[in-house]
Amino acid sequence: MPFVNIKVSAPEPTKEQKKQIIAEVTDTLVRTLGKDPAAVLVMIETLEAESIGKSGLSLEDLRSKK
Template structure:
């Protein structure tokens, strides 16, 4: 049973975008690993932007 965890910053990711991520990630494991999509689980975690870092620095992107 594949388990896919996607982490994104909490910068207004829409439900439609999340649906596209879930569908795309599921299709990828079906195509590459020949896994059953009915047993493939995808979880999207939204991380507060202030808890994200890049290049050794706290990332403070375009959060409203």
């Protein structure tokens, strides 16, 4: 069973965007790897910007510098 875990930073994708992501990722695994769509599991997690760091700074701080 393929398990795909997608982590995105806030703001959270809309319900419709999540549906589209799940459908397209599933379709890609079906087409590319020949997987049964019923066996594909996609999980989307939203992380707060202060919980993600890059180059020693939180994503929240990096965004505020722009």
